Amino acid sequence: MSAYRRECWLTAICFILVTVFGGILSVVFVLGKDLFFGPEPVYAAKSHVVGLPTHYVFLLVGSWLIVTAVGVFYAWYMDRLERAVERGEAG
Amino acid sequence: MSGLFGLGIIFCVLVLGISVAVGVWGRRLTRNLADYYVAGRSVDALSNGLAMVSLSLSLTTFLGLTALIWFGFYLAIALYAAFTASFVIMLVVAAPYLRRHKTFTSMDFIGERFYSPRLRIAAVFIMLVVSTLYLIGNVKGIGIVFELLLGIPAIWGVLIGGLVVTFYVTLGGMYGVTYNQTFQSIVLTVAFMVPLMMILKALGFSAWWFPPLGYGAAVPAMIQMTPHYFFPFVVHPAWYIAVFLGSAFGIIGLPHFVMRYFTVRDAKDARWSTVVCVFLVGLINTSAYAMGFAGVYYVARTGVAIAPVDADKLVFILTQALTNNWWLALTVAGALAASLSTVAGLLMIMGTGLVHDLYAVVRPGLSDDRKLTLSIWTMAAVGVACTLLSIRPPQFILVTIMWAFGIAGASLGVPITLGIWWKRATREGAAAAMIVGFLTSFIPYVMIEIQKLSPMVISRFFYGPLGWVKVIAWSVPLSFMAMIVVSWLTKPPPLEARQQVDAMHGWPDYREERYQGKGLPITVIVLCALIMLSVTTLYGVFPK
Numbered sequence: 166m167s168a169y170r171r172e173c174w175l176t177a178i179c180f181i182l183v184t185v186f187g188g189i190l191s192v193v194f195v196l197g198k199d200l201f202f203g204p205e206p207v208y209a210a211k212s213h214v215v216g217l218p219t220h221y222v223f224l225l226v227g228s229w230l231i232v233t234a235v236g237v238f239y240a241w242y243m244d245r246l247e248r249a250v251e252r253g254e255a256g
Numbered sequence: 257m258s259g260l261f262g263l264g265i266i267f268c269v270l271v272l273g274i275s276v277a278v279g280v281w282g283r284r285l286t287r288n289l290a291d292y293y294v295a296g297r298s299v300d301a302l303s304n305g306l307a308m309v310s311l312s313l314s315l316t317t318f319l320g321l322t323a324l325i326w327f328g329f330y331l332a333i334a335l336y337a338a339f340t341a342s343f344v345i346m347l348v349v350a351a352p353y354l355r356r357h358k359t360f361t362s363m364d365f366i367g368e369r370f371y372s373p374r375l376r377i378a379a380v381f382i383m384l385v386v387s388t389l390y391l392i393g394n395v396k397g398i399g400i401v402f403e404l405l406l407g408i409p410a411i412w413g414v415l416i417g418g419l420v421v422t423f424y425v426t427l428g429g430m431y432g433v434t435y436n437q438t439f440q441s442i443v444l445t446v447a448f449m450v451p452l453m454m455i456l457k458a459l460g461f462s463a464w465w466f467p468p469l470g471y472g473a474a475v476p477a478m479i480q481m482t483p484h485y486f487f488p489f490v491v492h493p494a495w496y497i498a499v500f501l502g503s504a505f506g507i508i509g510l511p512h513f514v515m516r517y518f519t520v521r522d523a524k525d526a527r528w529s530t531v532v533c534v535f536l537v538g539l540i541n542t543s544a545y546a547m548g549f550a551g552v553y554y555v556a557r558t559g560v561a562i563a564p565v566d567a568d569k570l571v572f573i574l575t576q577a578l579t580n581n582w583w584l585a586l587t588v589a590g591a592l593a594a595s596l597s598t599v600a601g602l603l604m605i606m607g608t609g610l611v612h613d614l615y616a617v618v619r620p621g622l623s624d625d626r627k628l629t630l631s632i633w634t635m636a637a638v639g640v641a642c643t644l645l646s647i648r649p650p651q652f653i654l655v656t657i658m659w660a661f662g663i664a665g666a667s668l669g670v671p672i673t674l675g676i677w678w679k680r681a682t683r684e685g686a687a688a689a690m691i692v693g694f695l696t697s698f699i700p701y702v703m704i705e706i707q708k709l710s711p712m713v714i715s716r717f718f719y720g721p722l723g724w725v726k727v728i729a730w731s732v733p734l735s736f737m738a739m740i741v742v743s744w745l746t747k748p749p750p751l752e753a754r755q756q757v758d759a760m761h762g763w764p765d766y767r768e769e770r771y772q773g774k775g776l777p778i779t780v781i782v783l784c785a786l787i788m789l790s791v792t793t794l795y796g797v798f799p800k
Contacts, residue, residue: 169770183344183345195489195493213472216471220488221486228338232538240524
């Protein structure tokens with residue numbers, strides 16, 4: 166795959182991952198309410214991680230650590246790609 | 257308060273004194289215009305990352321976020337989750353490409369990429385609007401800090417803090433701002449994290465040493481007292497999409513964030529500084545949720561009454577109640593550092609924008625020396641003007657800043673993004689995006705925040721808690737659609753503008769076929785239509 170295509174695909178994939186973990190994860194919790202919460206009117210959380218409701222931990226970890234990991238991978242990969250383009254090896 | 261008075265004065269004088277000293281030092285490093293505007297493009301990734309942290313974690317984190325958690329619980333947390341993640345959107349979509357463009361500001365970028373001095377001037381106007389909204393909330397925060405510390409009216413804090421920051425920004429330019437922000441970042445991180453650990457420990461949380469996840473033990477008791485604390489379904493799903501759009505494109509559109517990338521050495525530093533920033537911002541934001549949780553938990557458990565108007569002071573109230581004056585004084589100094597760093601960044605972009613992107617365009621041929629002198633005086637004048645403007649601030653800091661994100665995202669974030677990724681984006685398309693994005697976000701702001709009308713006057717779909725946020729789920733997509741459609745209908749951009757796109761992406765040669773495909777614009781149009789439709793679906797299912 167050419168460097169141009171790799172750049173475009175990597176950007177698209179990272180954009181989608183960040184959008185999911187940092188942005189629309191809460192939409193999943195809202196629309197998939199029954200997966201995470203018990204019946205009304207209490208809506209008790211069905212499971213917990215380190216004492217916190219699972220959906221809440223997903224949001225915390227997703228919007229911070231997973232998104233940071235995506236950033237690290239993107240920065241590392243783009244450094245490599247940039248060097249390859251500079252050496253004229255990437256096409 | 258007497259113990260706090262002495263300690264707080266010492267800490268705050270230290271913060272203010274070091275800030276001025278760094279400004280003086282920055283002045284000695286400044287030799288020319290590039291030094292003054294962008295620190296000679298010499299800032300390393302770590303320093304820039306730390307500077308971005310303090311720029312991002314303004315008083316909204318110390319004061320506004322806890323207040324919003326007070327009112328909105330899960331919604332506030334989702335808002336900050338999107339804000340944290342938006343830095344990586346900035347990283348993959350804009351940061352390294354803007355650095356390669358070799359301009360000084362976002363407005364400069366728009367003028368060059370869209371071959372239009374008029375658009376550059378229009379961008380200055382939008383920058384002034386969003387920066388003023390962002391700034392007055394933060395200067396208000398300085399007033400709160402002084403009010404708490406000295407028991408004097410907040411107006412004196414606004415005047416003292418506003419004038420000190422104006423002084424060191426004017427003096428030290430971008431060198432002073434950058435290294436001040438780096439210093440302030442360290443101060444605010446310590447001043448936020450350490451007292452928070454003490455608070456969690458005092459509340460009896462066993463995992464107090466790791467605030468982001470350190471309050472799980474209190475969840476059952478909390479849910480008994482405040483059952484809806486963790487409910488995400490109190491708003492329409494489109495609300496979360498709007499928040500993400502506002503954060504992701506808002507950060508690209510807010511010129512004081514973008515300006516940080518023009519100061520680094522190369523695209524690699526732009527990337528890694530964002531990684532440093534997102535990790536630390538995430539750490540502090542997830543800890544701020546713990547502070548908000550502790551506040552709601554403390555009040556629910558003890559029955560202490562806190563007036564809604566004092567919600568912005570929750571951090572200080574908790575620190576004073578559960579630790580001692582040393583920690584409170586440190587927190588006050590941290591909050592002061594947070595506000596100074598953000599205000600400094602905003603003054604820098606406003607002064608630079610007025611001289612470099614407005615006056616120099618209207619009066620071409622201005623020498624660099626003359627520009628430098630004008631910049632110094634303009635920054636001083638803008639600082640004084642904004643300080644005076646902040647004497648009558650908005651009621652809640654964060655709401656104003658959320659509007660700034662929305663307006664910036666729709667009117668500047670969209671043309672910058674497409675300008676980087678789509679060669680076919682034309683001057684006329686960018687103009688359409690800026691006009692549509694600005695009008696569809698600024699008019700609702702005036703109606704809702706100035707005229708105090710209900711968001712449902714604009715659309716029946718803007719119902720529910722913080723329902724106005726859904727404005728962004730229309731304004732950003734409309735801006736994208738306007739830009740794509742108008743660009744397609746108008747003459748392709750000249751070769752020089754198209755060549756800029758390849759150069760921004762680091763290609764040593766030019767190829768016409770790169771960044772020209774129809775896949776991106778068609779996908780964007782379809783997604784935008786779906787997002788706008790999502791606001792109107794499931795109407796009535798979610799709380800009003």
